[in-house]
Amino acid sequence: MVALNQPQSDHRRAFQQLKTRLHRQMVDSIDLSKAGELGPDEFRKQMQALASHLASRSELSDRDRDAMVRELMDEVYGFGPLQELMNDPTVSDVLVNGADTVFVERNGLLERTDVRFADDDHLLNFIQRLVGQAGRRIDEVSPMVDAKLPDGSRLHAVIPPLALRGPTLSIRRFKNRIVQFEDMVRVGTLAPEMADFLVAAVKSRQNIVLSGGTGAGKTTILNNLSRFIPLAERVVTIEETAELQLQQPDVVGLETRVPNVEGKGVISQRDLLRNTLRMRPDRIIVGEARGGEVLEMLQAMNTGHDGSMSTLHANDTRDALHRLELMIALSGAELPTRVARQYIAAAIQLFVHVARLSTGERKVMRISELTGVVDGEFQLEDIYVFRSAGIDERGKLIGSFYATGHEPVALRRMAARGIELDPGLFTARELKTGGEYKPAN
Template identity: 40%
Template sequence: MSEWIEPALIAEVRDHLLENPGPVTASAVATAVQRTGRVLGAGALLELVSRISAQLAGAGPIQPILDAPGTTDVFVNGPRDIWADRGAGLEPVPISLGTESDVRALAVRLAGLGGRRLDDSSPLVDVRLPDGVRLNAVIPPLSGDTTVLSFRVPRASGFRLDELLADGFVPAPAHELLLEVLARRANFLISGGTGSGKTVLLGALLSEVAADQRLLVVEDSRELLISHPHVVQLAARQSNVEGVGEVAMTDLVRNALRMRPDRLVVGECRGAEVRDMLTALNTGHEGGCATIHANTAQAVTARLEALGALAGMSPAAVRSQMATAIDLVIHVRREGNTRGIAQIAVPAADRDTRIEMLPVWDAGDGFSEAGVTAVRRLLEQRAAT
């Protein structure tokens, strides 16, 4: 049976060990206890060593949940308000992280493992941990009274297109069309909301690309899993604790173009890098692709216009670039625990450079004859060049 130990003592000992890094041994813990002026028996000392080790190793009590097969996300809304998604939707996890100071100490330590600082002068952080888990942390007062943590757990390996087909994520009628889009080196965007499967689908499609093609992948944080023999992945870097060393997505996209990519891949367009991506796809870089947040395929144009404004582009300039750079938009949607392709569309510009999304395939209506004709014409043009 575990012995009761004052939370205040645990916090003091933990803070001392964080200030004096080294192995969490009985001797080190005993020294820290002695500094507090308290006295513990042998049993209580061993219990304290166990608790401190759990708090200072990995993500502490959360680590077993992150390591469990099937876990995709873990959310900490408070010391006893913890949720996990193990593939069947969010469910509460009956564990305790102690006190708010314990949760904050965990967040600060994990941010440090990723080379970032989390304190009153830098109250939020988004960082990739050494084991690949992506952590977002926000501390009070921005997050109210409690520190809030969000963990995104990457898969050990990516999905293949055949797996997504068997799972129903990729509709059977559209399977051959997607393979032809890849073979003809068409440029495409995958749109959708958070957690809809954009990255999953992009990784699966890129895994089908011919082995003799060089893929240059640019991401804000490495998430794409691609089963391909020639992949170079570049990840943006935020400034360090001194406020220097930032490498932005725009810098990476420009640099990637100098690395002779057969396909330029932007993991997610979310800023001014959209200008460089559209320019590249308009200047001979075929087979390029990216993901973008949008609620529908029709909303992609407005989303690109908003991102283009961050790069100083006018809406008309964005639409003009988009009309000639993007051949296809694949929209994915999540409804409950079901994810999959909801629509495939072709951007078509009129004389006033307004963009209309011409449906090619829709989950409710199936194939559109006009849309299929348009996409076939595009693919034939790709084959001719």
């Protein structure tokens, strides 16, 4: 019996414990041989009837009984206790730190929920079910997993003995609607002039690297930039976990493969990049550069695959350059620093740094142009920057975007491809945001 006079947290725990017992009774009662005979719709109806019958035998209020039936069905077909959170379009991340601790991210800020699992075993079984649906496994031998769920969301789980306080789970929500540049300009993620410049950079086949921290919005901007790749071009994407949603008709999506139980069969991003060059791509998009595959990516950018793009984790555009140097070293290529820097400068024209700030807002903090290497040092020129002036009494960021006055060398390459931009876009001044925005054709 779930006592209704208990504190809310105790009530939720008792509810989940009862649900776990009823769920086990459902599993014991299921005749899986009938599933194929009845068909999925009829079998689901019978499961619903069984859940209603079991819930009616428990001393629950009408409201709790309805909730019990709903959550029992979620345990079988959905996301269990997390279903309500997964149905909420404002939730971008669901973070489970243990049976009693569930956080969500809304609008860039974390908040704790009252969602509970019955116990660690309930949470562990839930994780194993989700991982199994994704065709992966998680157990004491393989206690950590990355997987893509059927709805496109990205899952990461760690269980004991690696997770000291019980099983942990992180789900990055899949969004059916990609946030567009129009939306980003309206909410102040970047200024219209910055958006126009990036659109022209993609159309004129500039090689672009986006940097930022976890959840900063790198993939969102990369998806936006891909909208402006001409439809006649062939694009190959390489990702560890597929997140990109390209709209072009000729797109080949490749995803890495983790090793099997015997530790064999692994396919890395580097392996995929080497094979990509044989697939006649016009552009290559690497979802996130992490290691030695950077060398192959730079080679592709240097050998006829202009307009390629990637993301990487970094604190700033200059830090992104140092990360690239480090990843070249991880590739095993013993290149002198001077040569590695020349190689990077020849391959990449633009760096875009994105940040998620303490207020939860996301901003394009800097768009920079790599103009070359002089005396062994990178020549990195800021084109646009965001300057913060603090936080107001409502908790909103105070700050503005600015054009620095640097006229990009890339303008000549754009002009050579028939794309003309007004030099006034780069006059040193403060830029305005908000309002309606329409990308130039």
